[in-house]
Amino acid sequence: MANIESRLNALGLVLPPAFAPPPGIVLPFVNVRRIGNRAVLAGHGPQSPEGPLAQPLGKVGRELTIEQGYAAARLTALSMLGYLRRALGDLDRVTHWVRIFGMVNSAPGFVQQPAVINGFSDLILELWGPEAGAHARSAVGMAELPFGMPVEIEGEVQIAD
Template sequence: MTKIVQVPAAGAERRLSELGIALPPPPTPFGAYVEAVKIGNLLFLSGMLPVIDRKPQFVGRLGDELTVEEGYKAAELATRSALAAIRHELGSLDKVTRVVKLGVYIATQGDFREHPKVADGASELLLKVFGPDMLSGRVVLGVASLPLGLPVEVELVLEVAA
């Protein structure tokens, strides 16, 4: 009888490298707060924005100045910033044991209804980096405005190794 050996899946850091996904520098606060707080085995991230070096990469509302595709890219970039913040806080993305919750806030105009397609920019990046076993629940909300006129803000709660 042949013994089946399960090979562990590639870690998040290895997946990032294999996929050629570059992370921006870790974000720095725009006000009186910190980017991450660790309590026990949970890491809570502040709202992450689609900025690089404190410079907005997308400005406007979905359904007005920005398309769904631009919103998707903004959500993906905000999530890359979140990954950079996680790496900065923990030293490695491989210390993440579970994505617990994803919140995506989208500045919208009028009767915009494509919120899930925009939020998939965040969800699909997390899926690529952490794999399907760590896919989280999520909340997606349309809002009137976000800081700096940005279209998307991403919030994460993660379970991490002690």
């Protein structure tokens, strides 16, 4: 079994299946775009282990606590890892995490977006370690996110052939 997959299993974490958008919604893009030794990941949201958007939905600082936002960012990481595994065949092909753009569906006045996106960063660092898992990052507040998601994250990784 692959090293990253072993770590996921040891943590009791499950990668969700591909996200199915709500009826009538068309998403005309790819979730992972490979270009040379890089893979760019489209914006992802938190999925439940079964595949639909994880609950609760809403704004951090109003409907959700920082801790719930952190958990949503962690679930978003698992969604992204599921797409990477399907695109690359093996998560161990990810040699470095390059950059992350984290968006938080924020209530007016909420300014703790970095604490929310830490849910993503902490998991990536736990799985890949301080060298390969280190990434440049932004954590910003948004007035709204698609489908009422509390978090949306996009990123870029370096991959081995």
